[in-house]
Amino acid sequence: MVQPPAHARACTLHKSHPTSVAFFDEAGAISSDRFFVVGLLRVEDHAALLKQVKAIRKKHKFYDEFKWGSITTSSLAASESLIELLLDSSANFSCFVADRHVADPVARFGNTFRAYEKLATQLLIGSVQPYELVTVIADNYSAPNNRSFESTVKIECNNRLDRLAVTSVIQVDSKATEGLQLVDMLVGAVAFGFKADCGLGNHRSLKGQLAQKLRAKLGVPNFDSGYKSSAFGVRLYEHDKWLRRQQMRLGSPS
Template identity: 65%
Template sequence: MSNDVKLHPDPFRLDRRHPTSVAFFDETGAIASDRFFVVGMLRIEDHSALLKEVKALRSRHKYREEFKFWSITEANKQAYKDLIDLLLNSEARFSCFVADRHVADPVARFGNTFAAYEKLTIQLAHGSIKPYELMTVIADNYSAPNERSFEQTVKTQCNRRLKRLGVVSVVQVDSGATEGLQLVDILVGAVGSEFRANAGLASHVAHKAEVAAHLRARLGTSTFNLGFVKNGFSVAIYEHEEWLRRAQKRLANSSRTVEPPNRAAEPDEPKPRKTRRGRRGGRRRRGGRPTGTA
């Protein structure tokens, strides 16, 4: 028996039906160099049941490779379309941020690429979790500086925002270790594909673009360009207009020079006459009694 159990023989207990979920987190694009960077989170309450359906889909299509958006070909694109249908028909919930670094650069806002990656993850986790829910975050591997802990930072800061224990654990694994990360990879890839194609950085007619168009058609929208929210599927355009306004104001204030007044050129000002005060704080008359009250 551990010392914790000995010290706390009657710990707080949650009902066995207390809401829990697993959230899979992934990104597409290089935040340090690409114009478009997308981070997404797929939140699943009963992930084991969903992953069993994914395995059945694999069996039907005889598809044994890792699901990756950039691996879509003529031969396998139907498997990817069916996988998107499976996800949209499930109870899974997806949310993502799309950052166009020519418009609003999270790296410029947060100071470096890793801090920007952390902040976007925290915002997604905070927005994805339900009231009272306990959530475990499984994130794709992302190299961190030696002095930083991505897992601990995301967990601590998200719980601080929630003002409770909401994110129980954050674990980074390779996408080949769990199909959950492969599923979110497909969705962030499909969302990012349209933005790149509209900017002339990708094709509108490639097999990947066809799968991305299938996703939009299933959701009943022709574009994600202005953001999208419907039926548990959310695309938010990353922006920081308020932060930019504050930054511009700080810059203007720092560049403004305020000259000290030229005291030598001003006429002498009369000095205030000193008055004696009594014990109760009022000014004394000549007779010695205060005129005011305490």
């Protein structure tokens, strides 16, 4: 992303200053499931993308909520078209995949909510482009009374980037905005691929077919080693350095 032109008035952004909307969602239960995935879909031209989604709905006569957990034979064709659209669009998707048998973020960060906060914040920091201002819409996620996901993610991201990058973080129900439904489908497809590879899901099921369609479209058999392109990224959560520090601390004399 190129530097936007300066405004004639000091402390005023140019009218063409880059902005985007980012949508957060997760797949799996971080406290119990083996695989937990946090995903972010960043969209610069939100209105144009939603027009294309509406065209898919009209073509397939599908007007229910796009939801990975509710895929049926009647929604399969529309879901396949949606995934193709997202991969061919200018939207940018990235996610963290935590295999709790390999690296458990809850063990590192102390509790499920803090682990989710940390993964989401790191994902956002890596997704925001230079100069860009981002509005974040996240799926509802229960927080302790003394915590605020919205405030924490916004403050930690802006502090880390040392500028105003995230203008707002808002939690809403996925039925309220199609953007959350779009990221739900991508996060679900990535997570199900990992589950099916480990025998926790069926590759021949409807979800298995969609997960395979995603990987085939990207030209990879699986995401076991992660994946990175200009618009789609899968990162495996690791904490080897943290584990080594913990082992050194526990092994050192008091």
